[in-house]
Amino acid sequence: MSAPVLRSMVLWVPDWPVIAAVRVGKAAADAPLALIDRGIVFACSAAARAEGVKRGLRVREAQARCPALVVLPYEQQLDHRSFDAVIEAIEAVMPGVQHLRPGVCAVRVRGPARYFGGEKAAGLALLAVLDELGVAGSRVGIADGPFTAEQAARSATAARRVRVVPEGASAEFLGPLPISLIESPALVTLLRRLGITTLAEFAALPADDVLGRFGEGGAQLHALSGGLDSRPIIPRVPPDELDARVGFEPPLDRVDQVTFGVRSIADEFIQALVGHRLVCTALRVEIDTELGDYSERSWLHPRSFTASDVVDRVRWQLQGSAEVDAGLRSGVTAVRIVPEAVDAIGNHEAGLFGRGPDERVHHALSRVQSMLGHAGVVTAVVSGGRTLADRQVTVPWGDRPLLTRNPQQPWPGQLPRPAPGTVFPTPHPVHVLASDGSAVEVDSRGTLSAAPARFSPAASGRGLREITAWAGPWPVAERWWDADTARRSDRFQVVDASGVAWLLVLEAGHWSAEARYD
Amino acid sequence: MSVAIDTIETMFDYGSMAPAAATLVESSPARASVRELQARIRSMQAATLDSRLVPTHPAIASLLPGGGLKQGATYSVAPSATLLMTLLAAPSQAGSWCAVVGMPEFGAEAAAGFGVDLERLVLVPDPGEQWLAVTAAMADAMSIVVTRPPKRTSDGNLARLSARLRQRGSTLIVMGSWPQSEAMLSLSDSAWSGIGAGHGHLAARQATVTVSTRLGGAPRSARVWLPDPELRVTRVLPPAESASATPAGSAASAVATDYLRAV
Known part of the structure; x- marks a missing residue:
């Protein structure tokens, strides 16, 4: 607790996720852009904010406020990856940078302050690095401990982008700020209900009582709110350059x-x-x-x-x-x-002596892949689903299978076994006729117009043959809540006179053959 | 060494019998026995080459010349995916790698159901113009290669491919006809059970598997469950024995009621 408080400098880049997305060319710099994480706006660009979009809105509401909004999924990896470039640039100027989060990093002030001749000068030097990289609007805060310094950076303005809180004045600076700044939502809610709304009021509580009531974690946050941030800055070890x-x-x-x-x-x-x-x-x-x-x-x-x-x-x-x-x-x-x-x-x-047959297999498959392309050689995995195409997933040789549908789940409405040996990659149209020559149909209540009697496996209707046995209709109504992917079909198994069995699908009045049991 | 001597002795045995058989050509039972003896000579001669057998499904093995699939040989299967999967199942379970070239409609779920290990099954759904090169490359490493030729190729290419197969000891199964196949397997007289006029579902099938060889001789055939109600491939027992076995219809209808309950 009584460890010395370090003078720290924190760099904050506002809207870093947006800047990262623009830097890799996913959107134009001046477009109204929102990054979405689980249906909620995670970050938005200045243009979008001017239209009333803000963090925490639902996608639909954000789009209602700004119809021209460009919506992209939020990618945490991209954030981290692109911030690495910024940290590398800073490391070239001042050593010992700690990566706190994408968009925020901390540096010990002492060294740079002596080198650049003053804390403010060091902050300006840091901003110059960022401007050179083309990252606009970044802010720097300098104070006792990284927490206070980060709040100082967030309170800096566009006109005065470096904010220095003098040594020992942290408690004074933090005092009027709202309690919601401490990163523990549960504790914040509780403190608000206890009538504590600012950091000063929290800091005024006796430290021993806070430790007894809220434990070690609470005591640490209590120290932060009093400006006694004793966390050291741990510079990252630059990884070896392997790119x-x-x-x-x-x-x-x-x-x-x-x-x-x-x-x-x-x-x-x-x-x-x-x-x-x-x-x-x-x-x-x-x-x-x-x-x-x-x-x-x-x-x-x-x-x-x-x-x-x-x-x-x-x-x-x-x-x-x-x-x-x-x-x-x-x-x-x-x-x-x-x-x-x-x-x-x-x-x-x-x-x-090599690793036996597996290595030989891998070499042969790699050779075929270099002839046909990566997706030319596949292995098959049985997945979950109702249609046969859903149940069979192909994975290019060397990739990991990614199953979105769990085959262990029951999937009511799937076909009874045995599975058909021939599954047509694209179902081809067929004709199914009743004994009087009319096309067989299924009405909206699932009733057949007539028993299927004859069947032609060709789209032209040639090669008509008798049906000796049939079963169905087996209705499948999938994803009816989503108009784009909804699917309503009826499936039949029929056996023709030559003993070949077929799996036929009637969808929107059109018959097609999905598979053959041959 | 002793094996070689035995082989030579048996060859001499048959050699001394052949002229005796030729004198009996007139009467038809004699002709049949001559044909049988000739077939035996050929099979014994073929066995003197270094051709080992690939594990083959017992329901089909006895129909094939030599009693199973041979390494380095080519078999053609008249288009039936089920028959193909039955051929692949035994080697795949024994740890061999299988490749299927040029069959985008190959049903992997059914293959898994017949016992093919999908982890050791490689598919090349669309080799395009290069199917011969891809098949040859696969023959280098895979024990069994299945292919469906999109068109006829020159005899020279075929000879090169068969030489490669013999050298690598892998077996080629061709869907469709092939000029130099060891045997031709086909499926006929399918009879499905478990399905009626508007009720039930496909549960089991009996079919006749016929194997005819390149070297002539009467085609051999057998009635096989493909699959039976428990989804296994077995020989259909003669009626006297099958009376004690589980009647197929009742099992199939039990499956059907299960399914209806699930729906």
Whole structure:
């Protein structure tokens, strides 16, 4: 408790999530933008705020206030990742930066204050770094302890962007601020009900009583509100630079040229990892183009990446579904390869005589993938769902399966087993006729117009054959609460005269064959 | 060494019998026995090559020449996905990798139901123009490769592919016809049970599996449950024995009532 209080400098970038989204090119800088987290506005741009959008609104209400609002999902990873660039830039000027949250970081004042000749000068130097990066509107607060300094930064104005709270004046500065600033919603609610609305009133409570009533955590918050923030600033250890980057001048507009250019940095990238006794099991490829497009994608590897695997991933990302020698929409100016997951090399050491058949399988599949593209070779996973297409998920070789529907759940209305051996990728139209030659229909109450008697597996209606047995209709009404994905259909099993059984679907008056039991 | 000597002896045995058999060609029972003997000679000669058997489903194994699927051989299956999955199930359960090339409609759920291990099943749904190259690449590493040729290829390519299969010891199953297949499997006379005119559901099926070989001889066939009401693939027992077994209809209707209750 009695540890010395450090003079701290806190940098605060208002609306950092919005700035991060604009920096990676997801939206224009001056557009009214809102980032949504679980249906609630998490952050919004200044243009949106001018229209009345604010944090905590529901999406629908925000859109009602500002019809031109650009709505994007909030990505925490992106926030953290892009703030790293800011911290690196600050570290180049003053050492010992602690990352508090995306948009907020703390520095010990003592060193920079002596170097730049005063606390305010140090703050201005910090702002200069941010302005150089193109991050506008950031604020700096300097006070005793990071908590007070952060409040000081938040109270700085656009005209005076550095606010210095003199040494020992923290309690005075914090006093009139509302109690809601301490980060413990439960405690804030309780204190309000006890009639305590400002930090000064909370700080005035006897420390021993607070400790007895609210425990260790409460006592710490009590100390914060009295300006006695004894938390040290722990500078981050800069991670080793493992990224690989290559720039192309002039920009390259052919896939094979880019792939060739990436080859050497892929070698260096893998060598650097091996130098750190690491292997990469997941990486991210970022591609910048001449027109300002930006594409990024994460790639997983069932074992660990080799240099040629890295080159393949870059090619597949550029290629999309096009051919190897296809031209690109705009020239590629830079490619960055960032390791997302690394592992100690000891866990991935190949045995003296190789690792047997699995390795051979992986090589063969990788070779086929380099012929057909990443999605050309897949493994199948059984998923949950009612339609056969839902129940069968294909995963490109090397990726992890991502099941959105749990196969363990009951899924009432799924087909009775056995499952059909042939599942048509796209259901094809068929004709089902009653004995008098009219088309069989199902009305809205689920009643059949007539028993199906004949059936033609072709869209043209040729090859008409007798139905020897049939069952149905089995109605499936899925997601009726959502107009876009709602689906209402009736399913039938029919056996034709040749003994082949079919799974037929009647949806909106049209018959189609979903699968065949052959 | 002793195996080789045995083989040579048996070859001599049959060699000495062949002229004796040729004198009996006129009468038809004799002709049948000659054909049978010739088939036996061929199968024994084929076994002298280094061809080992891949584990095969017992309901089908005895129909195949040599008593099972052979490594390095090609089999063609007249389009029936169920029959294909039955062929894949046993090797897959024994730990082999299987690849299915050029069949986007392959039903993975049914395959899992027949006992194919999906973790060791690789699909290449749309190889396009490169199906032959993809099939050859798969033959390098996979024990069983299933393919459906989109068009006829030249004999030279076929010969190269079969040489590769023999060298790698992997088995090729072709959906459709193939000029040099070891045997051709087909399915006929399907009879479904558990489904009626507007009630029940598909629960079990009996079908006749017929295997005809390239080398002639009478096609062999057997009546097989594909699948039976407990979703297994078994031989249909002759009527005398099946009286003691579970009647299919009652089990199927029990499944049907379960299903109706669930709906």
